[in-house]
Amino acid sequence: MDHQELVALDHQYVMQTYGRFDVDIDHGQGATLYDLAGKKYIDFSSGIGVNSIGYGNQKWAEAITQQAMKLGHSSNLFYSQPYAQLARKLCERSGMAAAFFGNSGAEANEGMIKLARKYSYDKYGKGRGTILTLRNSFHGRTITTLTATGQDVFHNYFFPFTDGFRYAQAGSMDAIQEVAGHDVCAVMLELVQGEGGVLPMDPAYIHDLAVLCAERDWLLLVDEVQTGIGRTGTLFAFQQYGIIPDAVSFAKGVAGGLPMGGVLANERCRDILGPGSHASTFGGNPICAAAAGVVLDTLDEDTLVQVTEKGSYIRTRIEQMGLSSLGTTRGLGLMIGVEVKGEESNKELAARLIRNGLLVLTAGKALRLLPPLTISMEEIDQGLAILKETLV
Numbered sequence: 001m002d003h004q005e006l007v008a009l010d011h012q013y014v015m016q017t018y019g020r021f022d023v024d025i026d027h028g029q030g031a032t033l034y035d036l037a038g039k040k041y042i043d044f045s046s047g048i049g050v051n052s053i054g055y056g057n058q059k060w061a062e063a064i065t066q067q068a069m070k071l072g073h074s075s076n077l078f079y080s081q082p083y084a085q086l087a088r089k090l091c092e093r094s095g096m097a098a099a100f101f102g103n104s105g106a107e108a109n110e111g112m113i114k115l116a117r118k119y120s121y122d123k124y125g126k127g128r129g130t131i132l133t134l135r136n137s138f139h140g141r142t143i144t145t146l147t148a149t150g151q152d153v154f155h156n157y158f159f160p161f162t163d164g165f166r167y168a169q170a171g172s173m174d175a176i177q178e179v180a181g182h183d184v185c186a187v188m189l190e191l192v193q194g195e196g197g198v199l200p201m202d203p204a205y206i207h208d209l210a211v212l213c214a215e216r217d218w219l220l221l222v223d224e225v226q227t228g229i230g231r232t233g234t235l236f237a238f239q240q241y242g243i244i245p246d247a248v249s250f251a252k253g254v255a256g257g258l259p260m261g262g263v264l265a266n267e268r269c270r271d272i273l274g275p276g277s278h279a280s281t282f283g284g285n286p287i288c289a290a291a292a293g294v295v296l297d298t299l300d301e302d303t304l305v306q307v308t309e310k311g312s313y314i315r316t317r318i319e320q321m322g323l324s325s326l327g328t329t330r331g332l333g334l335m336i337g338v339e340v341k342g343e344e345s346n347k348e349l350a351a352r353l354i355r356n357g358l359l360v361l362t363a364g365k366a367l368r369l370l371p372p373l374t375i376s377m378e379e380i381d382q383g384l385a386i387l388k389e390t391l392v
Contacts, residue, residue, distance in 0.1 A: 003036055021354050028055030031375035033359065042383035045359040046372045049194075049226050049335075052253030053298045054372035060256050060294045067290035076284060082293065083284030089296045090264060093235050095244060098270035101262040101284035105225030105251035106140025108261035111278060112188065112247045113144060115265065116219045117164075119246075119272045120185035123217075130183045131221070134170040136364075138195035139188065139223055148188060151196070171205050176212065186246075187213055188221040191237040195226075197364025198330060198337025203241055210243045219246040219269065225261070226335065229253040230299040230373050233308035233333030240332065253373070256295040260288040299373060307333045307373050310380060314369065317384050323391045325349060326367070336369040349391065358386040 001009075003024050010020075026036045031054050033041040046052065053060060067082060074080045087099040102108055113131060120128045133139065137150040143162055146154050150167040166184075169175040170193065187209060193199040213220040220243070227237035228250040234240050236248060246269050251261030262283070265272070282288075315329040315336060327339030340346045346362040353360050361368040371380070 001036065006036065021351060023354055030054045030056065031372045031379045039357070041354075041357050041359050042379055042386060043359045043375075044369045044371045044383050045361050046253070046370050047257065048361060049231060049252045049370045051257050052229055052231070052373050053256045053295055054374045057256070057294070057298075057374075059298070060291055063290045063294045064258070064287055067287045071286045073282070073285055073287075076279065076281075080284075080286055082286045082289035086284075086289045086292050086296070089293065090250075090262075093296070094239070094248070094264055096248065096264035097267040098265050099262055100265070100273065100278065100280075101260065101289070102280040103259050103282050104140075104261045105223075105249065106142045106145045107280065108225060108249035108251050108263055109139045109145045109148065109188070109223055110142060111263045111273075112221045112223075112249050113148065113186075114278055115247055115263065115269060115272050116186035116188075116221060118277060119219055119269060122272070128183055128185050130164050130166060130181070130185065132166055132168055132176065132179055132184060132187045132218075134189050134193070135167050136170060136193055136196035136199070137188075137190055137223075138193070139190075140225075170199070171202055173205065173208050173212070176209065180216075184216070184218055186219040186221050188223060190223045190227065191241060192227050192232065192332055192335055194335070194368070195363050197366045198335060198368050199364075200330060200332055201241075206241045206243060213246075221245065222248045224248050225251045226370075227332070229295065230304055230307055231333055231335050231370070232331075233304055233311065235296075235299065235304065237332060254295060255288045255292040258288045258291050260285070260292055303373065310334060310371075310375065310377070311336060313377075314371075314380060314384065318387070321388050321392075323388070325391050334369070334371050334373055334375075337363060338367040338369065340365055340367060353387060353390050356386050356390045358383050358390070 006024050024035050025033050027034055031043045033043050090099050117129045133148050133150050135150040139145040139148040147161040147165050166179040168179050191201050222238050222245040224236050246266050248264045254260050311333045325342045327341050330337045346367050350360050350362050
């Protein structure tokens with residue numbers, strides 16, 4: 001099959017819900033990808049943060065193969081080893097108390113929302129189920145997580161949306177106070193707003209927000225679907241902010257390319273969702289859990305230090321290029337936003353870079369870079385060379 005045959009197949013049989021770039025991806029190794037014709041691409045996108053340990057990882061592939069031959073799926077009505085072993089690794093490395101496993105980031109955030117509302121209902125009864133989220137946030141594509149998303153552009157078409165959310169301007173405690181009320185049970189936020197433009201939160205603001213949540217018995221819910229699993233240089237971004245959330249969602253990179261997500265809860269919230277109150281048929285799937293175990297083993301402390309170093313290197317190099325179309329950089333670890341200046345939009349710049357062999361993303365009005373966390377320095381330099389040559 002060649003590229004045009006693949007495009008025709010897609011257009012005939014697949015719902016056209018994605019604005020795809022005119023590029024196909026066939027295979028890869030490390031952080032380097034190839035299309036059907038053999039053209040090479042350096043990947044600064046990692047499947048929107050999913051392929052955390054790159055492509056062609058032998059230990060990852062072996063774990064999947066061995067588990068698939070042993071047990072591909074088992075109902076959560078029974079015990080199996082992979083999900084329990086993974087839960088232990090996540091809890092021990094995060095300081096959280098218990099895990100729930102699902103399939104995606106949106107599902108993970110739905111789980112956090114349910115946990116917060118049940119916590120409040122169990123303690124206070126009805127009428128205290130509103131969750132505060134931040135303007136410019138993004139929390140998923142289900143009806144409820146779309147409503148939780150603090151961007152009006154997403155509140156379209158699918159009416160009626162779920163009740164129970166109010167929005168505050170990020171970074172302002174006064175804005176939080178303005179939308180607070182007796183009906184609030186939780187605050188949900190990203191520590192780096194990913195889809196909103198790769199915008200890190202100020203640590204002082206997060207500290208004050210955590211204090212307010214504790215004072216009012218609101219749960220503090222941190223959406224780490226994009227920032228979690230090593231992306232920012234620690235296993236979870238909250239570990240750089242000096243807080244212990246009540247619940248944390250994770251997904252994307254946790255299984256290194258297989259669909260998996262979940263929620264971590266702290267000690268006081270670990271038992272809120274009891275038998276029958278929440279479930280996921282494929283949650284904790286043995287194959288996905290085995291893959292995730294390899295991801296966590298790969299992302300040891302030395303590797304996470306390198307994530308921070310590589311991110312700093314990329315940001316410094318881009319700012320030193322002095323390109324007229326790009327400005328300052330921002331982010332944490334290998335979650336990088338680059339300001340776009342001039343007449344071309346971020347999408348136009350991204351299209352040019354992709355045509356020239358560098359896969360990048362957009363977010364807000366910025367370019368967004370999410371390389372595999374194991375990307376080599378050689379691949380980084382190759383990608384930066386393409387960026388400079390394309391945009392000079």
